[in-house]
Amino acid sequence: MIPKLIAVDMDGTFLNDAKTYDRERFNQIYAKMQAQGTRFVVASGNQYYQLKTFFDQPDVLFLAENGAYCGTADSELFASTFEPEPAQQVLDALLQIPELKLAICGVKSAYIRKQEGQAWIDETRHYYTHLLAVDTFEDRPDDEILKFAMGCPPEKTDEILKQIAEATKGLAVPTSSGHGDIDVIQPGVNKATGLKRLGESLGIDLSEMCAFGDGGNDLEMLQEVGLGVAMQNASPQVAAIADDHTIDNNHAGVLAYLEKIFG
Numbered sequence: 001m002i003p004k005l006i007a008v009d010m011d012g013t014f015l016n017d018a019k020t021y022d023r024e025r026f027n028q029i030y031a032k033m034q035a036q037g038t039r040f041v042v043a044s045g046n047q048y049y050q051l052k053t054f055f056d057q058p059d060v061l062f063l064a065e066n067g068a069y070c071g072t073a074d075s076e077l078f079a080s081t082f083e084p085e086p087a088q089q090v091l092d093a094l095l096q097i098p099e100l101k102l103a104i105c106g107v108k109s110a111y112i113r114k115q116e117g118q119a120w121i122d123e124t125r126h127y128y129t130h131l132l133a134v135d136t137f138e139d140r141p142d143d144e145i146l147k148f149a150m151g152c153p154p155e156k157t158d159e160i161l162k163q164i165a166e167a168t169k170g171l172a173v174p175t176s177s178g179h180g181d182i183d184v185i186q187p188g189v190n191k192a193t194g195l196k197r198l199g200e201s202l203g204i205d206l207s208e209m210c211a212f213g214d215g216g217n218d219l220e221m222l223q224e225v226g227l228g229v230a231m232q233n234a235s236p237q238v239a240a241i242a243d244d245h246t247i248d249n250n251h252a253g254v255l256a257y258l259e260k261i262f263g
Helices: 010-014 023-036 048-052 084-094 118-125 154-167 191-202 216-224 236-241 253-262
Strands: 005-008 039-043 061-064 069-071 076-079 101-106 110-113 131-134 145-151 173-178 181-185 209-213 227-231 244-246
Touching (some): 010 209, 010 253, 023 039, 048 061, 061 191, 069 191, 084 145, 084 154, 110 118, 154 173, 154 181, 191 209, 191 216, 209 253, 216 236, 244 253
Parallel strands (some): 005 039, 005 209, 039 061, 110 131
Antiparallel strands (some): 061 069, 101 145, 145 181
């Protein structure tokens, strides 16, 4: 059966390690998807404004910030934001962990403290094109918070994930794509719940979707859709729960698999 919706993670999945993809090859596949009436969704932990820079097609959909924000090329469809009080409690808890370099991800922009250093600010800007450096988080403009994003020493990722989970229990949930990258999101908000909400507006059930991923923040998505496909470079946990597998991101595993589906 041809899926009615294709959802792809970006880093480590749709994109190669140079953060690019074969646009001509994708355009050929995309035309076939359109002919079948299949929608294409970018499902990533990254910022909506950054994800839009990768695609020219006007009807690509963007499920950003690990499911907290969804939009078309030119408009918002929905946003799931923290209430102010729990958001402040989460922020206070995260600021107590010295290994973290922290960014607050809002609807309008992401915010980072200048004290984190220019190197990390520049690195963060690769994933958050709307990024404002502030002296303190109290100086940031009024904006609703979608999630918290942070970096930590890669070898301490699992340890710090557990520490964050304990410190924010009942308020938020930490998730990671690995390699020192951690997102702290609202309970009950992830890529799977975002796809479900989007699917309801499109008349598409999760069982009629196919999704591709490689990291821990893809787990729920791959488990809940009708066909969850793990990359060859996926974490063992993701590989174990996937319905099927494809070659790695540096060999265009997503495009190769889609070519099989759409001929």
